[in-house]
Amino acid sequence: MVKDRIGPVQIAIVSLLSKKPMSTSELFESLRRFGLRSRSSFYSALSDLERDGYIERFDDSYKITEKGAQLIDEIPHLIKNSMMPMFYFISNILSLYKDLEVIPEDPNTLLSYKKYLEEELKKVEEKLKKWKKIEIE
Amino acid sequence: MRIPTISFITRIDKEDTEPRYVINEKADFYEIIVELPGVKKEDIELYSSENSIYLSAKRIVGFQKEYKLRINLESKIEDVKAKYENGLLEIIARKKGFTKIKID
Numbered sequence: 302m303v304k305d306r307i308g309p310v311q312i313a314i315v316s317l318l319s320k321k322p323m324s325t326s327e328l329f330e331s332l333r334r335f336g337l338r339s340r341s342s343f344y345s346a347l348s349d350l351e352r353d354g355y356i357e358r359f360d361d362s363y364k365i366t367e368k369g370a371q372l373i374d375e376i377p378h379l380i381k382n383s384m385m386p387m388f389y390f391i392s393n394i395l396s397l398y399k400d401l402e403v404i405p406e407d408p409n410t411l412l413s414y415k416k417y418l419e420e421e422l423k424k425v426e427e428k429l430k431k432w433k434k435i436e437i438e
Numbered sequence: 439m440r441i442p443t444i445s446f447i448t449r450i451d452k453e454d455t456e457p458r459y460v461i462n463e464k465a466d467f468y469e470i471i472v473e474l475p476g477v478k479k480e481d482i483e484l485y486s487s488e489n490s491i492y493l494s495a496k497r498i499v500g501f502q503k504e505y506k507l508r509i510n511l512e513s514k515i516e517d518v519k520a521k522y523e524n525g526l527l528e529i530i531a532r533k534k535g536f537t538k539i540k541i542d
Binding site: 431433434438 | 488
């Protein structure tokens, strides 16, 4: 099975086209407002999406295909499974600087960090309460 | 200073871990059959919530493989039972509010 490479630029393009068909320049202008600077990343993402059948040409514009609409449903899954580990990775790198005391370790900061973790733990426990383990015969 | 950029490239790999399964919806229950070839019963974990089933399993003999499956059902469920035999996991999830009436 050939797998499609999906990155943040591709996700942004499909999300924009799910609202309405847009021309190449409208798409790039919208993404530029979100902070995209690289034209080559944009064109490469656009051609990948067209090649893989997520978007198609429509007069002078692009529009989303059925496959693209399905990708929209996949976005929370993609973010959770692929991008979140990257954020954890970055926060782990940042934690290395704790030893260098870039992040303050004063009691106030530690207490608020503890409070934050306790609140997060409560959320996890609430979510876990919704699940029941099933014994398999 | 040049600001570093991080590019996230990911793959849609849901099909790599999702086992094959079928759902048969009846009036008062769901029957879900999941194929888990080569998996031992003790390596399967099964959970249910108000209207979902979550399964994780590992095949540790031969070609190792990890399975993950979450099924969201339209109706709320209760009284979930599961049986594993010959690589097939059969899950019976009764729809909430339905009770079986015994006919004399």
